[in-house]
Amino acid sequence: MLSLHAPTGPAWLEAVFADFGGFLVDHAACEKKAFSNGMSLVSRYPERQALVSELIEFSREELGHFALVHGFLVERGLVLARDATDEYARSLRTQVRPHGDATLCDRLLVAGIIEARSCERLGLLAQALPEREPALAEAYRDLVRAEARHHGLFFRLCRQEVGAEETERRADELLAFEADLVARLPLRAAVH
Ligand SMILES: [Fe+2]
Numbered sequence: 001m002l003s004l005h006a007p008t009g010p011a012w013l014e015a016v017f018a019d020f021g022g023f024l025v026d027h028a029a030c031e032k033k034a035f036s037n038g039m040s041l042v043s044r045y046p047e048r049q050a051l052v053s054e055l056i057e058f059s060r061e062e063l064g065h066f067a068l069v070h071g072f073l074v075e076r077g078l079v080l081a082r083d084a085t086d087e088y089a090r091s092l093r094t095q096v097r098p099h100g101d102a103t104l105c106d107r108l109l110v111a112g113i114i115e116a117r118s119c120e121r122l123g124l125l126a127q128a129l130p131e132r133e134p135a136l137a138e139a140y141r142d143l144v145r146a147e148a149r150h151h152g153l154f155f156r157l158c159r160q161e162v163g164a165e166e167t168e169r170r171a172d173e174l175l176a177f178e179a180d181l182v183a184r185l186p187l188r189a190a191v192h
């Protein structure tokens with residue numbers, strides 16, 4: 001169940017295939033950031049044991065994805081890039097309210113929305129790969145299956161920590177912001 005307000009169009013795929021190596025480098029960075037964000041939430045909320053247990057599993061899975069995509073780079077003679085500011089994630093983070101449970105709520109929802117958009121786009125890519133990059137088709141099909149669980153995980157964790165009503169209300173606001181954001185960001189050979 002993807003709750004995004006605006007779908008990604010086919011022009012994104014063309015931007016990806018215009019520089020597929022650049023896309024793989026960005027995708028590796030995204031998997032690394034997903035891992036780091038999971039561990040950063042563990043550091044920020046160590047006393048919330050149920051949350052921590054789920055985030056450890058999540059981070060472990062994202063670290064596996066990072067290793068996998070890094071392997072694709074090695075096979076193709078590509079190397080990781082230095083961390084650069086991702087305008088998509090940076091803009092979403094500006095919406096995180098600064099105090100108390102509101103911060104936790106927003107951090108979980110922003111993570112869930114980033115996962116939802118990533119899953120949507122990797123799904124589009126996975127459909128195109130058998131024709132465009134057949135060697136990666138099976139691996140991306142498996143990746144999409146894993147990513148499809150992640151956005152649901154963060155929305156569920158948010159309901160668990162701050163309640164269903166606040167989760168739905170705030171998710172609506174953040175999803176509207178995200179739809180405006182993707183409409184104004186340029187398309188590039190990157191996940192976002
Ligand atoms: Fe991942």
Ligand SMILES: [Fe+2]
Nearest residue numbers: 034115147150
């Ligand atoms: Fe993920």
